[in-house]
Amino acid sequence: MPSLSPAATRGQTPAGANRARFLRRTGLIPERNIACPEAGFFGTDWTRTRRRAFRRGQSLLESALVMVLLSFVLFGMLQVAVALHGKQIQDFGSFVAARSRIVGFNDGVVRKAWLIGNILNSGEMLAPEAGLSAPSQVAVESWAIPQFLQSSYTAWELQPQLNYEFWEHFPSVAAAGPFDTYTATSEYGFPLVFARAIPLLAESFGGTNATLRSAVTLENHFPYYLQWN
Secondary structure (H helix, E strand, C coil), X not given: CCCCCHHHHCCCCHHHHHXXXXXXXXXXXCCCCCCCHHHHHHCHHHXXXXXXXXXXXXXXXXXXXXXXXXXXXHHHHHHHHHHHHHHHHHHHHHHHHHHHHHCCCCHHHHHHHXXXXXXXXXXXXXXXXXXXXXXXHXXXXXXHHHHHHHCCCCCCCCCCCCEECCHHHCCCCEEECCCCEEEEEEEEEEECHHHHHCHHHHHHHCCCEEEEEEEEEEECCHHHHCCCC
């Protein structure tokens, strides 16, 4: 009498057993609970499979939340760094304006010197040429800035010769003070680039512009140079 295969004893044909084994290996159906065969596909292994899937989904959600938080912190730090750099540029512009005053230059030259000192906060170049690459703009500024400073015309009269995006929004720089000192003060809105792109950062910074203020005081020397009475 021929012996029956294990699959036949469980009421399955050899072909059916091979198909079930293939499906289990590929993960299309869970393994049968060997300890408790009557549990079938809805036993312990099926529960463990569902738990693993739930944990994978939970880990994915937690990773997404952490990435959003880290991105917010990273871009916030970058925005603070850019604003601090802008403040340093503004301080340098105020220093240049005060220095121009203490060596005897008039208000027009002081204004032009202050604008040149704030070029890095002035946005894109509009004149003499717009849309230049960084190397090309540096080459143009190398001859346009000296002409701008040496001209006898005011900064607004020289706009076709040299002009930048934010210059029209910059207020006049004040360079006044006692006879022995001069203080150059300036205040203007600094655009927050990352805050404009990310609304959540804009709410954290209180808007898309930051007000920068600067004041530089230098000793007055031009009365000695010009024999000022």
